[in-house]
């Protein structure tokens with residue numbers, strides 16, 4: 600068991616939905632959590648940065664629980680305990696994919712211990728991530744990097760072309776909002792007209808992100824989730840409206856309450872801070888990586 604090597608992983612923050620692409624489009628950012636795991640006699644968890652005061656310190660820590668479950672699924676080896684060190688940069692429960700990043704870290708670590716030297720089986724990893732997360736639009740870009748499309752109902756994930764001029768600015772509020780709560784307010788059905796608007800906007804968004812950033816404002820309109828969630832995040836909803844009225848392609852990131860503006864670096868340079876939000880400049884980034892410490 601002690602032959603299982605210590606591992607170091609990096610996993611990116613992600614924005615799911617991007618406006619009209621509910622549960623299907625997602626984008627990885629250059630904001631990453633760093634995680635180290637090793638076999639130990641007793642569980643030990645050291646966390647710095649985001650969520651440090653809140654996450655469990657034992658086998659129920661999301662990364663460790665995911666790792667152990669996946670090792671069992673892969674037929675072992677399951678160590679007596681693991682020690683985990685995490686430097687968290689991704690804010691928790693803000694719509695930037697922190698839980699998907701943790702799940703992808705646990706699954707990549709499990710694969711690396713159970714199948715050393717073998718390229719990760721993406722279908723296995725995404726199936727496991729779906730079982731934990733319920734949807735894949737954060738896990739897919741966290742694993743693959745860049746812009747990804749999940750086809751809900753089909754077991755398929757595509758990496759889509761992304762114009763290198765596209766960047767982001769995240770407005771992260773102080774208050775958290777659990778994804779589960781934000782999904783709980785969505786109605787079981789939506790009007791046909793809203794579905795049609797979103798279908799058109801999602802198609803335009805893929806086109807805009809691939810090479811027509813001047814279309815981003817028109818392409819980021821959403822009728823399927825943001826209006827229903829607005830009462831849970833009134834400050835974010837007001838900020839989206841204000842930014843869009845000023846011509847910026849602002850959307851709610853994932854289930855919120857972070858607001859993300861998509862645009863070229865030149866457009867984003869003019870974005871002013873907003874009271875009650877931390878602003879973080881973002882660039883699209885690569886997917887998760889795993890190696891041994893010091894690599």
Ligand SMILES: Nc1ncnc2c1ncn2[C@@H]1O[C@H](COP(=O)(O)OP(=O)(O)OP(=O)(O)O)[C@@H](O)[C@H]1O
Pocket residue numbers: 613615632650654655660661662685687690691692693694695696697698699701737776777778779852853854855
């Ligand atoms: N790095 C982490 N380590 C341990 N637990 C984590 C970590 N990241 C997230 N979690 C757990 O997941 C919860 C947040 O998950 P949730 O799905 O509500 O939000 P999110 O993933 O940040 O946002 P979204 O899914 O909308 O992008 C945290 O409160 C914490 O319990």
Ligand SMILES: N[C@@H](CCO)C(=O)O
Pocket residue numbers: 615616621622623694696734736737778781782824853854
């Ligand atoms: N598509 C998911 C993303 C959660 O991060 C939702 O909006 O609920």
